[in-house]
Amino acid sequence: xxxxxxxxxxxxxxxxxxxGKTYQMxxxxxxxxxxxxxxxxxxxxPHSRKDTIAKVEDLEVVPRKKIEYRGSVFEEMDADxxxxxxxxxxxxxxxxxxxxxxxxxxxxxxxxxxxxxAGIDVVTTMNIQHLESLNDQVWHITGVRVRETIPxxxxxxxxxxxxxxxxxxxxxxxxxxxxxxxxxxxxQAIQNFFRESTLVALRELALRETAHEVVHRTAxxxxxxxxxxARTAPASVHHRLLVLVTPDPTSAMVIRRAKRIGDFLxxxxxxxxxxxxxxxxxxxxxxxxxxAQHLNFARHLHIETRILxxxxxxxxxxxxxxxxxxxxxxxxxxxxxxxSLPPFSRDxxxxxxNIAKDMQVVVVAERQPYQG
Amino acid sequence: MVRDVPRKTPEQFLRECQAEEAAAAKGxxxxxxxxxxxVGKSFRMLDEARRRRERGQDVIIGAVQPRLRPExxxxxxxxxxxxxxxxxxxxxxxxxxxxxxxxAVCFIDGLAYNNPPGAxxxxxxxxxxxxxxxxxxxxxxxxIQYVGELRDEVEAITGKHVKxxxxxxxxxxxxxxxxxxxxxxxxxxxSPEAAAGAAERAARLSRLxxxxxxxxxxxxxxxxxxxxxxxxxRQTFGAHERILVCITPRANASEMIATARVMSERFHxxxxxxxxxxxxxxxxxxxxxxxxxxxARAAGARIVMLEGDDPVQSILDFSSSxxxxxxxxGHSQRNGMWSQMxxxxxxxxxxGAQGMDVxxxxx
Numbered sequence: 001x002x003x004x005x006x007x008x009x010x011x012x013x014x015x016x017x018x019x020g021k022t023y024q025m026x027x028x029x030x031x032x033x034x035x036x037x038x039x040x041x042x043x044x045x046p047h048s049r050k051d052t053i054a055k056v057e058d059l060e061v062v063p064r065k066k067i068e069y070r071g072s073v074f075e076e077m078d079a080d081x082x083x084x085x086x087x088x089x090x091x092x093x094x095x096x097x098x099x100x101x102x103x104x105x106x107x108x109x110x111x112x113x114x115x116x117x118a119g120i121d122v123v124t125t126m127n128i129q130h131l132e133s134l135n136d137q138v139w140h141i142t143g144v145r146v147r148e149t150i151p152x153x154x155x156x157x158x159x160x161x162x163x164x165x166x167x168x169x170x171x172x173x174x175x176x177x178x179x180x181x182x183x184x185x186x187x188q189a190i191q192n193f194f195r196e197s198t199l200v201a202l203r204e205l206a207l208r209e210t211a212h213e214v215v216h217r218t219a220x221x222x223x224x225x226x227x228x229x230a231r232t233a234p235a236s237v238h239h240r241l242l243v244l245v246t247p248d249p250t251s252a253m254v255i256r257r258a259k260r261i262g263d264f265l266x267x268x269x270x271x272x273x274x275x276x277x278x279x280x281x282x283x284x285x286x287x288x289x290x291x292a293q294h295l296n297f298a299r300h301l302h303i304e305t306r307i308l309x310x311x312x313x314x315x316x317x318x319x320x321x322x323x324x325x326x327x328x329x330x331x332x333x334x335x336x337x338x339x340s341l342p343p344f345s346r347d348x349x350x351x352x353x354n355i356a357k358d359m360q361v362v363v364v365a366e367r368q369p370y371q372g
Numbered sequence: 373m374v375r376d377v378p379r380k381t382p383e384q385f386l387r388e389c390q391a392e393e394a395a396a397a398k399g400x401x402x403x404x405x406x407x408x409x410x411v412g413k414s415f416r417m418l419d420e421a422r423r424r425r426e427r428g429q430d431v432i433i434g435a436v437q438p439r440l441r442p443e444x445x446x447x448x449x450x451x452x453x454x455x456x457x458x459x460x461x462x463x464x465x466x467x468x469x470x471x472x473x474x475x476a477v478c479f480i481d482g483l484a485y486n487n488p489p490g491a492x493x494x495x496x497x498x499x500x501x502x503x504x505x506x507x508x509x510x511x512x513x514x515x516i517q518y519v520g521e522l523r524d525e526v527e528a529i530t531g532k533h534v535k536x537x538x539x540x541x542x543x544x545x546x547x548x549x550x551x552x553x554x555x556x557x558x559x560x561x562x563s564p565e566a567a568a569g570a571a572e573r574a575a576r577l578s579r580l581x582x583x584x585x586x587x588x589x590x591x592x593x594x595x596x597x598x599x600x601x602x603x604x605x606r607q608t609f610g611a612h613e614r615i616l617v618c619i620t621p622r623a624n625a626s627e628m629i630a631t632a633r634v635m636s637e638r639f640h641x642x643x644x645x646x647x648x649x650x651x652x653x654x655x656x657x658x659x660x661x662x663x664x665x666x667x668a669r670a671a672g673a674r675i676v677m678l679e680g681d682d683p684v685q686s687i688l689d690f691s692s693s694x695x696x697x698x699x700x701x702g703h704s705q706r707n708g709m710w711s712q713m714x715x716x717x718x719x720x721x722x723x724g725a726q727g728m729d730v731x732x733x734x735x
Contacts, residue, residue, distance in 0.1 A: 010555065140727075141609050163585065165551035167402070197599055201609040204592045207551065208611065208640055211585035214556075218578040257729070264638040328731075333722070350719060353732050357703055360631070361732045363722055367610065 018180035043077035096130035133260035143369035168199035239267035247290035278309030432475035462488030484518030613641030621657035
């Protein structure tokens with residue numbers, strides 16, 4: 001390869017459509033071009049916003065790739081064409097986008113990895129609600145389950161995360177003036193993401209996350225800095241986190257929460273399922289698939305996984321925890337009706353809490369969407 | 373979690389009425405907050421002035437930065453400016469002319485200036501207060517280093533002493549606050565030789581950026597709470613982590629408080645320590661409790677003293693109304709009395725704590 005240096009990644013982070021991420025990305029592209037850099041636009045979503053479209057006009061845009069799927073033609077970013085063109089810098093809109101089936105890679109962020117590996121600098125855009133570890137919190141705030149997510153480690157790899165801020169009031173004005181969406185779509189949007197309280201909460205989330213990303217990049221020796229530059233006391237213990245995976249859908253939530261806390265504490269994270277046979281073969285298909293899916297999801301977030309052998313979940317889990325110097329176990333909160341069972345058939349959670357007296361046990365809340 | 377619309381207390385009504393009256397009389401204040409000069413605040417301000425003018429609003433520029441870039445100068449030329457007035461050897465914004473002219477919106481680029489002796493007010497932010505009181509909407513800009521209460525922290529980072537500051541309460545009183553963020557380094561254009569020096573500068577700027585983002589997040593959090601209260605919504609969004617450590621005289625409080633402290637620092641969250649008052653406790657327990665509360669204070673926790681016959685219920689009530697996202701509790705009370713399961717406080721808390729993580733600590 002001509003260039004062995006990995007490209008630099010810059011992310012413009014927003015909290016809703018219309019705050020000006022794409023616009024700012026294109027402003028960057030222009031500035032770089034004016035300074036004599038070889039810049040192309042790899043993908044941009046005009047959303048028919050007048051100011052944004054005007055910004056792209058004198059930039060080189062790499063034509064999109066047409067992909068046919070179920071009788072329709074879809075257009076995706078053409079990573080191969082960008083690689084062949086090999087600019088110094090490439091602007092790529094909508095980082096969390098999922099490519100249409102039949103594309104070389106499933107996700108746009110995977111396309112971007114290829115560009116970075118080839119030494120191309122990338123500037124891209126995303127909203128906070130697409131960060132994987134915040135998926136449940138976003139659901140809780142908005143009532144919307146965001147499907148297109150980006151694993152946190154991908155964002156952590158970015159060299160820069162810059163917040164594109166706009167007050168919710170200004171954003172709602174833009175929406176009302178039809179700058180962001182057409183009238184019908186705008187009215188629909190106000191019902192979902194664009195309620196004022198929702199926007200305020202998402203904005204707070206984005207501000208705090210960006211602050212975290214900034215500190216994360218400054219703290220070269222591992223200990224994040226506290227306000228004003230004083231270092232926080234490093235965690236006196238080196239934490240190791242363990243997640244219990246079950247077929248229940250809440251497992252995904254526990255994995256995300258544990259991973260988020262693990263990332264903030266710079267702790268290692270493991271996810272395990274417990275089965276009498278030590279594998280998933282003996283399970284009925286739906287449960288087998290559910291557990292396999294959750295373990296896959298954990299690996300996708302860079303969490304090590306294991307299936308433990310044991311007929312009794314609680315002792316098997318706690319035994320594994322002790323042998324692996326685990327300091328915190330993460331469990332899903334049992335379903336409400338299970339708490340009313342008689343004491344002798346008490347839940348596995350209570351059992352684990354009872355025997356894992358030498359470590360912290362975290363029972364993760366199920367965050368339900370707000371019913372406004 | 374569940375939205376319920378409780379009947380408002382008279383105090384809530386009063387607060388709302390006062391807030392509405394104050395809002396009606398006072399002009400709207402919007403602040404652009406940046407972490408350094410050169411991040412583009414002036415351009416954002418002047419560009420907003422241009423857009424408002426194009427939409428037909430009566431816009432006046434009351435103060436501009438002494439040095440403007442060509443693109444900013446171009447914007448300024450199309451706007452109506454009321455220049456600073458000379459006062460003694462210095463100058464201040466021309467409050468009298470502004471009040472007379474009474475525009476719908478007045479832009480003040482640079483909020484942190486002490487006025488020269490003999491001026492109407494001693495500082496520019498007080499001039500702005502006067503404009504607001506007259507019902508003029510003000511859009512102003514400031515850098516984080518000029519926020520009074522952050523001065524020591526900023527000085528520790530930059531090594532520079534700033535004289536002219538604005539109290540944080542004034543910033544927090546803004547109706548809207550907007551961050552002007554930018555990358556701390558543009559490494560693409562940096563030569564390798566300059567890299568070493570630039571790295572140190574970048575680290576300093578990063579810390580200023582962090583302070584700026586967190587100040588804005590705090591203001592936003594406070595506005596969110598006001599909004600929810602004003603609309604009678606009891607709801608936790610959990611955008612801000614709030615950790616509540618429950619202690620008893622015999623709890624292993626040190627590990628709980630230490631963990632909670634690290635977590636709240638890393639998450640930039642809030643740390644609270646709660647104790648539910650017991651009717652009769654021994655002298656020894658009293659002393660043990662004091663020791664634990666000292667630990668909590670040393671960790672910078674907010675101490676909460678709760679009342680109630682049912683300690684678990686008191687904690688749950690406080691947590692759900694106080695936006696708590698994580699409850700920390702020790703194992704201590706259990707004594708292996710599994711036959712008395714349902715009286716076990718840990719289980720009771722686990723059952724009752726909806727929408728919050730519960731972290732059970734070893735003893």
